[in-house]
Amino acid sequence: MPSAVEHRTGSDAPPDRHREILDAALELFATIGYRATTMAQIGDRIGIRGPSLYKHVTSKQEMLVEIMAGMMEELLRRQRAALDAGGDVRDRLERITAVHVQYHAEHRYEAFVGHREIDNLEEPERSRILDLRREYESHFRELVQEGRELDVFRTSSDRWSSYAILDMGIGVSAWYNPTGSVAPDELAATYAELAVRMLGAGDA
Amino acid sequence: MPSAVEHRTGSDAPPDRHREILDAALELFATIGYRATTMAQIGDRIGIRGPSLYKHVTSKQEMLVEIMAGMMEELLRRQRAALDAGGDVRDRLERITAVHVQYHAEHRYEAFVGHREIDNLEEPERSRILDLRREYESHFRELVQEGRELDVFRTSSDRWSSYAILDMGIGVSAWYNPTGSVAPDELAATYAELAVRMLGAGDA
């Protein structure tokens, strides 16, 4: 289920301009930033002029909202699925870490924009998305805490450890190269292992 | 050696406008971003008008250059000192990790801007600073590699592990609260421990 529609080859398949525009915008937002991106540039990417975009989207700001809300909701959805799959604390922490990293590799543009452009969202969307993010982060913290109380994890601070895991995953979206030789799920598994080792529950 | 000059209390002590302006700019760049920050806002912070800034700085872009170059050079300086202090691989890795984290906590604005605004630097400054960053990162990777070859560290990839350590430190600059109860050096020590555990060299 690829989210990008590539070059129009001829004139078959319905263009789905809305998606096409959002994909172009996403790439530009990720590459040069929301404020630096102009409507004309987005139009260029799909071969139309800037003002023509308004036949398909309502504003630049709304495009950012759509991208960021979609990103955060999808991320939470996957995290919840990982948690609902059950297992012991360590299993669940490995799974949500893997989900976290895999998403940040597979959807590095969405993830990168999702973290970098929050302050360019106008209220009330900004607060709404920050709430989602807090919920997302809290699942890591609660799991680390649970593991520590069960003596599965050893850590001096649930908060710092969970932030460390979160941040090393977020970092992936900044350097991951999809044309490289490492697959997202491979990277995810490696990072999950790093995380549990960090929490003092390595397989030694 | 605090870099910020706070509220003018009266009219003593030379204002050192240049520093004052850079500090105001830094705070704004970190808070709302380089492109979103206007010269008028920077002026507001120190009680003068936007155009008056040009009596002390040459341009907005040059302020960004000064901030980012200063940050990266200072970071490298500290890292080199940590490496030159010697010790075995594990000692050195713990030390550069601690330096990394401590700087990102103590100078979270500089660090945050340093990573977020790179693409807003015009060439050739951008390339120059990216070179410094690559050098900085390579020291982590080389140390991880050295440790792995000596069987001190166990890791499936020097590159990924070192990126993980780097990114969890960078993340600190985004969430660290200087008015909180945790001191930068305390956090640094904790993260250094997390790092070596991650590399399979925990004290267990």
Add this chain to the structure above:
DNA sequence: CATCCTGGCTAACGAGTGTTAGCCGAACGT
């Protein structure tokens, strides 16, 4: 006292940009 320098100010320019208005050709339904 006269002069100059420092560092503020306002006014204005010029470039860039999101968005709106209004036009028009092509495809399509009836």
Add this chain to the structure above:
DNA sequence: ACGTTCGGCTAACACTCGTTAGCCAGGATG
């Protein structure tokens, strides 16, 4: 055939913002 809708286009508006020009008060300097 004909009207309507879709989705392009150009022109233009409204506004923001970095930067420059030019003025002036006040203190330092001779």
